[in-house]
Amino acid sequence: MTEGVRSAASFRDPSGFVFRRDGILYRQINGRYASDWKRLLSSGLHDALVASGRLIPAQIVALEFAFDDGAVEVIRPEPLGFLSYPYEWSFSQLKDAAILTLEVAEAALAQDMILKDASAYNVQFHRGKPVLIDTLSFTEYHEGEAWIAYRQFCQHFLAPLALMAYVDVRLAGLLRVYIDGIPVDLASNLLPGVTKLKPGLLTHLHLHAKASRQVADEKAKAPSATKISRTALRALLDSLKDTVNGLTWKPPKTDWGDYYSNTNYAEGAMGEKHRLVAEYLDAIDPKPASVWDLGANTGEFSRLAAQRGIPTVAWDIDPVAVDRGYQWVRQSGEANLLPLLQDLTNPSPDQGWAGAERDSLATRGPAGALMALALIHHLAIGNNVPLPQLARDLAPLGSWLILEFAPKEDSQVVRMLSTREDIFPDYHLEGVLTAFAPYFEVVRQSPIAGTVRTLLLLRRKN
């Protein structure tokens, strides 16, 4: 057995931590958590939450797998398809994760337990649905105690959701800056006055911010008999749930959200592109372990990979497109597709404590195969990324690449160049092949009938 490696993201809770050994993920349960662990199992709460799909299933393994002597138990959680972060989620994803957290808290309370944290990072999207991954989040509930994770819930979920719903959906990007959630005072400052008329937002954000400001600098502590009854705690959770459920976001019309209805593709050509992409996916041998569809829009073509049983991440910059993709996943029950937000010109970095707590896009790779369909003209012309750099920086992300090239005669490219000077003399098919040649070999190349575009299947050179 090789030496275990602790996860850089699992260090805050002394109850236990996550580590890898021989490529397998384990969670060590420390002695101080023993009684809560026993209660979690004996109460039936663990099994009930797993059965309802709210908690990640985990298997108890032999203690010899422990990372160190502090362990009283070691569990092996079911592996996740892909680890994503709240700043990569759309509005509906964050909302579903918030509701899941509250439902779990309610279920725990019914079994005399309570969530001791409410971090959005404890939720992951697994088989198309949000699931709590931190099995050690539960602690014994003592009659009269308040919910210690209340502030964290408001910062991680309620504040960003309210800002997305009432100000601008792009403010979810603040979650990338504030790794422990958006401070309630900042949210309160940014939210419009009308939100003070909403009882849930008034209390859980505006008055919450005011109360926090009022006691911020006080260090005094003295005994008090003030308690919160169990019913009051239930009322609080119920109010938070009502408040979250009451937050809606009406997606504006965006270029990307309506891309496929505005596209220059004729129906026949779209069908031909579908056929070719499917054919290229099938030609990848062996079948890729994962696919990243870069600039996936709503995930129309990502579905082709997912439907082949390949865990697929559909990355896109547009919150409307990603939200639509997620709605589709929810409705269809497609377990292999995960739509996520990503600005490829400024991808998620390694960040958090020691720059290692949250992994960058590249660190979470490489994928078995990449798809970049109708993407590179946006990067090369829309964002001035030179083709050789594009090839160099895509190469480490995947072993295979399905690339769609739209030449300057393509109506989308014509439109892009209509408002700017054409400073891209190398932007043509030969230029693309030359730029990618140091890193990839061409396996297939097909014109997409009914268009001026070309589809390429590239294999990374070793």
Added chain:
Amino acid sequence: MVKLNRNDPVELNVKRGVSSVRQMTLFTLGSNLMTDSLAYIDAGAGSMLIQAVVAGALTGAYFLKTQWKALKQVVGGFVSKSKRSGQ
């Protein structure tokens, strides 16, 4: 209402004292809602305070809501049972 004279240092100290006592009470109220179980995150005294106030205020409405739900369930069950026996 008697207004404090902001230029009078004695009156100003009285006001500061009242404010400190109030803030101390608020903090105390918040900090004592926590237990020393396995808490490892900072709950925030202000957050605990507002939680206590809000939860307390919501309890009555929540109680009525749950009772109403329970009543609807009972009535709903009774109605459907009557319909079934009527058929």
